Amino acid sequence: MSDIEVAVGPLAELDDPGCREFAIGEGDWPFRGFVVRQGDAVYAYQNVCAHVGHPLNWSAHKFLTKDKSAIICASHGATYDIKKGNCIAGPARGRSLQAVAVAVRDGVVYVTGPEGGQ
Ligand code: FES
Incomplete structure (x- = not known):
């Protein structure tokens, strides 16, 4: 399966x-x-928690802690470093989010992922 940029x-x-x-x-x-x-x-990650694989968010586009200093999973509260994607607290300690290739060109954010979905 090939990757495409969107x-x-x-x-x-x-x-x-x-x-x-x-x-x-x-x-x-x-x-x-x-x-x-x-x-x-800009950083990008697959929307799959490293704990038991749930999507991280319950509300559209909401992935950050209240103080917006980290990524948080809505299911059981695993929190992740924004820059590295590693779990810094909660039940996914020792694991990381799957990073996605991301680029900014001419003011537009692009990501690269598998053309046929997961
Ligand atoms: S699935 Fe994310 S903390 Fe449990």
Whole structure:
């Protein structure tokens, strides 16, 4: 299966810090992920918690702790470092989110993932 690059949207439309979900591929099982903006930097991860594999969010585009200093899973509260994706507290300690290739070109955020979904 080949990877494709898709546009998530303009960097300027992301809150700082803030997140945006994306899906790559068609059908019932697209590859789902999210980007996190922190200043001019953008990080991207697959939307699968390293604890027991739930999607991290219950509300659209909501992946951060209240103080927006870390990524948090809504299921059981595992928290992850925004820059590295490693679990820093909670039940996924010692594990990490799956990073997704991300780039910003001409002010637009792009991610790369499997063309046919997961
Ligand atoms: S599935 Fe994320 S903390 Fe349990």
